[in-house]
Amino acid sequence: MPLVHLEGVSKIYRVGDQEIRALDSVDLQIEKGEFVSIIGPSGSGKSTLMHLLGCLDAPTSGRMQICGNDLSSASQNRLADVRNREIGFVFQSFNLLQKLDVIENIELPLVYSGLPAAERRRRAEQVASDIGLGDRMANRPIQLSGGQCQRVAIGRALVNNPSIIFADEPTGNLDSATGKMILGMFSDLNASGKTIVLVTHDSNIAAVSRRVIEIHDGKIRREYRP
């Protein structure tokens, strides 16, 4: 059973009386342990695809299974549960909560999985030292560099030990050296068995992955291995 299984999945947005077909009957399978890049120009539908795969939204039509959960027409609450258990997100703009310190940011997903406070703290501290921020746990995001912020975000994505990690342009706000370092982290994570889905518009970045899916006009145009 693949981790991600899409069959004829479409997503249609209605703006006024205009229909926008952001995804048009997409078929896709991602196996456990893969490192996949989704590339395409802006407006191609790659963000929509990531939102569906990341359980932020349900498809308009088609069959969608993520980690064994049939989410073809799931409610927001069901999506939230799957998101909490199975998915970790890393965003371009880090999306850390400025008023929380590093350890609290990392802890955030665990708050919603109902773990006791001591257990949350223990796991978050473990992750913080894994990503090399053991000495910055009490800092606020504003006191960190961009690369450190993105590492915090990766830590947050890892803390509940998800099946898939989605990274949406994770190097977009970083200089190239730091970007390389972050991409290296994803490669390392993949090497240790994590499934990674990287969304980008840059085929050079996509080259770090082992499978590239190119999206154009809501359809998968081609797939290749770099």
Add this chain to the structure above:
Amino acid sequence: MNLFVALQIGLREIAAHKFRSFLSMLGIVLGVSSLISTLALTTGIERGTRAFMQQVGGLEYVSVVNKEISNQMFDFWNLSPGRTLRDAQAISASAPLISHVSPELSFGAAISSGIQSDRRQIRGVFPDYFVVARHDPPFGRFLTDLDVERGLRSAVVGDEIARLLWPSLKPAAVVGKTLLINDRPFEVVGVLPKYERVEDKNSKTPGRNRGGISRSGRRYDPFRQKNEVVLIPFSTMFFDFRAGAFPMDSMETIRLDALTLRVGDLGHFRTALEQARAALEVTHRGVDDFDLETREEWFDRMESSIRATRLSGGLIATISLVVGGIGIMNIMLASISERVREIGIRLAVGARGHDIFVQIMAESISIAVIGGLLGVLASFGLIEILKLIAPSENAPIMTLGGIAFSVGFAVLAGFFSGIYPALRASRLNPIAALRYE
């Protein structure tokens, strides 16, 4: 997410925006303190009024008063002897539901202890008087049937009279002293206890001596009146001071200055009045020159004014609490539109709409609870101010119930004003919220 975590997040949010949170609490602070004060004021008025009702004899107290005779009856007015001792005897004999009858004669006279003197209204009474007028046990004793039967020169005086005439003695020590009434010697057999309001008892400041002697009473004050009585036996009053004026008068036929009754059982109030009226109609030979004055209407008026005060005060305070609630809602709406992105992030890492709802509610209720507690503190100050302004017999009384009610109401206001912002926040679309700048 459990409630404890939600509460933690809410309190942090409040602490992060102290001034803004304080402003949004202010409505609740004012609402709670004014609600507590209003309740304290009405409790004070209620207690004051009830004490007043007790002191004036309670609902059982009925007064037989003279009435203007109607024109048709004018020719017969001579037939009626008016209020006399016979009325009292008739009521005692034939109105079993009237438990006590107190006929009274009064006379303005000079009173003196040999040390101090004054002019006072002296009242000649029967032992029943002490029951009808609700007097507490004195130092010494009340007047007795024996005093009346023998026409003894015994006197019972109020606390203020004892202090006035024997300034150096304790009231209890006045028992046994000789009181001169128009130069006739009377033995003081009893000194009545000091009647005072609850808050007079509590206050240790003699400077605000409201029970003080003042002959030109500003208004009817049952406490002062009861402290300033001079009572002698009815018969002694008649023979010593009243018999000379109209030689025709006998003790049975002299017109009374007051005739008051006590109804034994309030459950049979109407029937008791009927019995008294029937007895009086006989002694007054059918002339309609008397009336039975009861406290029912008077007390009803007081009760309904208490209710009206409570209602209007409560209403005003409630409005200010509602306004306070709207203030909270306003701030919560502003704060969630400022935190759309935060909510998006929380949703992205797996928060359910329900979690966001609980978080916003916890914050809103926390604001209300803190505001409510500050309001309780503020009300202590407010009540001190009110105590200076309010008439002394109605001094505000803070009750635990009033405080609990007000804080509870504030929490409710926080609850209801949180619902709409919390619903809005919990229904945010995660994708749109994440993109929000």
